[in-house]
Amino acid sequence: MAVKTEYRFTLTDRVGSVVTIERIVWVIIGLGVLVRLAQFLANSSLWVDEAALAVSIIGIPYADLTKPLEFNTGSPLGFLVASKLSIQLFGSGEQALRLVPLLSGIGSIFLLYAVARHYIRPSAVPLALLLLATSTSVVRYSTFFRQYSSDMFIALLIILVQTYAMRSGLAFRWLITYTLLGAAAVWFSHPSVFVLAGMGGIMGANYLLQGNWRHTARVGAMSSAWLISFIASFKLTTVGDLATNEGVKNAISNYNSAFVPLFPTSLMDLEWYITVPLKLLDVPVGLPLTGLAAVLLLIGARAVFIKDSYKFFLLVSPMAILFLASAARLYPISDRWFLFLVPSVLMLIAEGAMSLYGMTKNATPLIGITLIGLLLLHPVASEAFHLVEPRGSERVRPALAHIQSRRTEGDALYIYSGGIKASTYYVDRFGMDDDEYTMGAHYVRDSSNAPREAEKWGALELYTSEIDEFIGNNRVWILFSNVNTDNGINDETFLLHHLDGIGRRLETFRADNAVVYLYDLSGTQASTTDIRPGRG
Numbered sequence: 001m002a003v004k005t006e007y008r009f010t011l012t013d014r015v016g017s018v019v020t021i022e023r024i025v026w027v028i029i030g031l032g033v034l035v036r037l038a039q040f041l042a043n044s045s046l047w048v049d050e051a052a053l054a055v056s057i058i059g060i061p062y063a064d065l066t067k068p069l070e071f072n073t074g075s076p077l078g079f080l081v082a083s084k085l086s087i088q089l090f091g092s093g094e095q096a097l098r099l100v101p102l103l104s105g106i107g108s109i110f111l112l113y114a115v116a117r118h119y120i121r122p123s124a125v126p127l128a129l130l131l132l133a134t135s136t137s138v139v140r141y142s143t144f145f146r147q148y149s150s151d152m153f154i155a156l157l158i159i160l161v162q163t164y165a166m167r168s169g170l171a172f173r174w175l176i177t178y179t180l181l182g183a184a185a186v187w188f189s190h191p192s193v194f195v196l197a198g199m200g201g202i203m204g205a206n207y208l209l210q211g212n213w214r215h216t217a218r219v220g221a222m223s224s225a226w227l228i229s230f231i232a233s234f235k236l237t238t239v240g241d242l243a244t245n246e247g248v249k250n251a252i253s254n255y256n257s258a259f260v261p262l263f264p265t266s267l268m269d270l271e272w273y274i275t276v277p278l279k280l281l282d283v284p285v286g287l288p289l290t291g292l293a294a295v296l297l298l299i300g301a302r303a304v305f306i307k308d309s310y311k312f313f314l315l316v317s318p319m320a321i322l323f324l325a326s327a328a329r330l331y332p333i334s335d336r337w338f339l340f341l342v343p344s345v346l347m348l349i350a351e352g353a354m355s356l357y358g359m360t361k362n363a364t365p366l367i368g369i370t371l372i373g374l375l376l377l378h379p380v381a382s383e384a385f386h387l388v389e390p391r392g393s394e395r396v397r398p399a400l401a402h403i404q405s406r407r408t409e410g411d412a413l414y415i416y417s418g419g420i421k422a423s424t425y426y427v428d429r430f431g432m433d434d435d436e437y438t439m440g441a442h443y444v445r446d447s448s449n450a451p452r453e454a455e456k457w458g459a460l461e462l463y464t465s466e467i468d469e470f471i472g473n474n475r476v477w478i479l480f481s482n483v484n485t486d487n488g489i490n491d492e493t494f495l496l497h498h499l500d501g502i503g504r505r506l507e508t509f510r511a512d513n514a515v516v517y518l519y520d521l522s523g524t525q526a527s528t529t530d531i532r533p534g535r536g
Contacts, residue, residue, distance in 0.1 A: 135346070
């Protein structure tokens with residue numbers, strides 16, 4: 001028995017010497033890099049928002065990046081310049097466009113490791129990393145040609161530099177570093193202003209309460225530099241234009257539920273404080289078991305507060321500033337716009353999970369292990385699946401490729417308005433001349449949250465009149481993507497009903513959320529029937 005016991009301890013020691021927290025961390029980091037590279041290398045078609053930004057910056061000089069872009073598209077100037085440089089170096093393909101988000105997404109994993117060691121217990125660090133490495137939304141936006149991944153990277157970089165500046169007692173070199181970083185950050189990331197305002201405010205208030213006037217003055221000078229830089233970015237780039245642009249305001253109004261009801265006046269307002277946070281824990285945080293994630297988040301927040309209230313306030317201060325900005329209807333709290341705060345949320349959840357495990361491990365360790373397993377089950381399984389089957393998008397590229405491979409001389413192509421942005425990017429890449437396709441009219445909404453019924457029918461009448469212009473042609477391709485479904489009416493379904501009434505369907509090709517139909521519209525007359533219900 002003594003020999004067996006000694007052997008068991010020896011084996012345990014050997015396993016412990018091999019499986020260390022540090023080695024686990026590097027395996028998780030490797031996994032995070034792998035899933036992002038797999039998605040990047042899959043090279044899926046550009047989604048509508050990606051294509052809109054791509055079309056806006058390809059072919060224009062750097063100086064024009066400070067001007068309003070097409071489709072009311074807006075991104076920070078620093079992100080646009082970095083993306084433009086990538087285009088110049090590697091071409092205008094999808095992967096060149098997505099290179100900056102990819103590097104930001106990979107860099108965020110390393111930054112979270114550096115940050116988490118200062119804010120949560122050592123045993124929670126690998127869990128926080130694994131949650132970030134496998135978060136569906138985080139992985140997706142790491143290969144998405146918009147600035148959301150770099151928003152997250154810059155937020156983590158600010159937290160890290162703030163940590164070192166704080167630990168140094170605002171030593172001159174760290175004060176200068178932090179000042180320069182904050183001044184630059186507002187040009188690369190719009191929500192960085194929330195991080196800087198929150199963390200700089202907490203640091204300044206801490207020194208003020210301590211009566212440390214020298215350090216308070218330093219924080220004030222640093223914050224002033226940030227403010228001056230932000231005002232300059234607001235005035236000299238598209239930030240100011242976007243803030244007053246009617247098209248942007250109309251688009252944001254569709255996210256009405258993403259604005260905080262600061263002073264609740266109804267049960268629906270009160271319900272917002274439950275439903276919206278839970279939705280955020282699913283998307284973009286990436287934890288579908290939102291109830292469990294919420295409980296662990298609260299436990300983790302309490303644990304960090306008890307251990308070091310100053311660090312707690314630093315972590316949550318950007319969330320508080322975002323809350324106020326949302327209440328003023330300046331910034332929506334919704335999926336991708338919240339991505340920059342996901343690492344902070346995951347750190348608190350990981351701290352909560354390990355805190356709960358610590359409280360139960362002596363009596364019933366299975367409880368903590370089971371809850372952590374449940375928390376990880378979906379994100380880990382999802383990313384394992386997507387290593388084999390990468391995510392798709394609207395996939396306009398394969399839809400247009402199918403058309404190109406099947407077209408004959410005289411074929412017509414009509415592109416539904418929802419596919420305009422993506423198709424504008426791809427028709428050039430397929431070498432299509434302007435006379436080879438027709439872009440459907442882009443129906444502009446008014447300032448209401450959703451089009452009124454009359455406007456919806458007005459849009460459908462416009463689309464059907466455009467389609468009727470092809471009557472007499474025996475081969476007409478119709479491409480649908482990003483289909484509008486306002487007022488319970490699916491544009492694709494409605495227009496297909498109209499097409500089936502004036503012609504004969506010859507072929508259907510589907511590519512995820514893009515679909516192509518080939519119709520014979522020869523030998524028919526234009527429809528003059530009023531398409532509204534109860535008319536004609």
